[in-house]
Amino acid sequence: MAPAERTVDVVISEVGTRDGLQNVDTIMATDAKKAWIAAEAAAGVPEIEVGSFVPARLLPQLADTAEVVAFARTLPDLSVAVLAPNLHGVRAALDSGAHRISVPLSVSETHSLANVRRSHARMFEEIAAMVAAIAEQPADARPAFEVSLSTAFGCTLEGPVSEDRVVEMAERAIALGADEVGLSDTTGYGNPAQVKRLTRRIHAAVGTERLTGIHLHNTRGQGLANVMAALDAGLTTIDSSLGGLGGCPFAPGASGNIVTEDLVFLLEAMGLCTGIDVERLLLVRADVQAALPDETLYGFVADAGLPKGFAYAPARHRRSA
């Protein structure tokens, strides 16, 4: 008989090991990263963005990404995601065997030039080349390829961003062969009405299966309100970061990922299964704080604890085939 497999209502994608670590000064030892990833996977986190294939001189914090991916792939039932800013990075990601590759595409061209020094035209050429490189892989080893629409909710440099342009760029990325697009509130400008509107427009333009995930920040305290809007609009994967570690170094003032612990508490409390054990997650947080003693971790549940009599959402089990 096949083992029972727990399925979830909402997929939490932990980004602390990438987005978090690239924004702290401390370079975390590879063994500490592996311990963090293993502990989160053991707590039930289904997907972890474990690193980024960028030049080590730009982000020495993530120079060991290939080794970290190799380790993470040994963990059962974990989706191992990485970020890659360019074709070179995608090739390295393919060599590493990551299950999922995301490339950031800034809807604000000003931010794109500041972040990866490329115009939109240049980025779309690069995306086409990435798709071609991925297509060369044997079908059973082909990772999922997502174009993440950053600054989709506004830009600290340009200000408001045209929603028409977000939708057009989503359509173009899918037309070029990306499996999915993602929405990213890089700057912490997003609001719930905007989250619903953009999600629905992109779903209408490219299909619901082409946009399932969102990356939100808590810069103005609106992170979990935006999560509610994302779920209402039908998204099922939410990025978050343990202790809220991280942000975007090229979007000034835009610190503050959603806190994984608080997000898991919120979803489980409202009856949505994440498959994650919050209490174990809080222990991982303590370990990460010990490994990064100079960094501030954020979040409320770590201070307040779980409510008396707290009950997890009903777990959903199904038989594997």
Add this chain to the structure above:
Amino acid sequence: MAPAERTVDVVISEVGTRDGLQNVDTIMATDAKKAWIAAEAAAGVPEIEVGSFVPARLLPQLADTAEVVAFARTLPDLSVAVLAPNLHGVRAALDSGAHRISVPLSVSETHSLANVRRSHARMFEEIAAMVAAIAEQPADARPAFEVSLSTAFGCTLEGPVSEDRVVEMAERAIALGADEVGLSDTTGYGNPAQVKRLTRRIHAAVGTERLTGIHLHNTRGQGLANVMAALDAGLTTIDSSLGGLGGCPFAPGASGNIVTEDLVFLLEAMGLCTGIDVERLLLVRADVQAALPDETLYGFVADAGLPKGFAYAPARHRRSA
């Protein structure tokens, strides 16, 4: 021609001057309170809970409530609310001329006994007497009378609270003659699914016009997510506190009101008019911090600032009669 009057989509009821001040050690000078209230009213806040009619030996911070109400009543277009825990307090509130009186009724009887030393039976007797006292007022001077269902989302002493009991107590309060009931997440246990469920059940039981407001905490970071649920369910008045000041002294660990500045930003950003100028509110915050130098103020917008190119919700104007 009558002056144009701005109407709002969501009424923000500021509780920092009551819930906030009763939970800090500093006793704020009466003049500083008046300045705070005047400045918030000038920033567009439509309702302020300015104090509580409790014995001065229990809460010396609020001993000047009658004087503060008298001042607040001189401010144009401000709804002046107070809390009163018992009949004696309601009589004092009536004498003061407050526009709105709230009495807290703990759904958790254990919390009721700890908070106001009264059983449910005793509280309902008291509520009946309060209704009678208010009915003696001339019709044009009669304040709105709300029974606020505290610990409606769970209790730090009892744990989970029966939703059936919340609905029954709402029905009983309305049957006894209260104008409205309110939902209060005294302990920061509430989640969005619960907010929607309870609101809809109480609306079905006593009518939508009998439940319009909610008091939420941000104890576990879920405050603004719960606001989204409250708005979805049709509530239109949200309590919040400048700088998140306050909590409940008799519910251990249950600190953390929703931050007014963050709430106003969220609502205006998503196109819901509050009538409040966030930038002026941030100046009031600075004044309150100066008056309470030893207290920690919370909130994200104060640190992050407004997004570049931020636009308020379209103001809704109507002609007064």
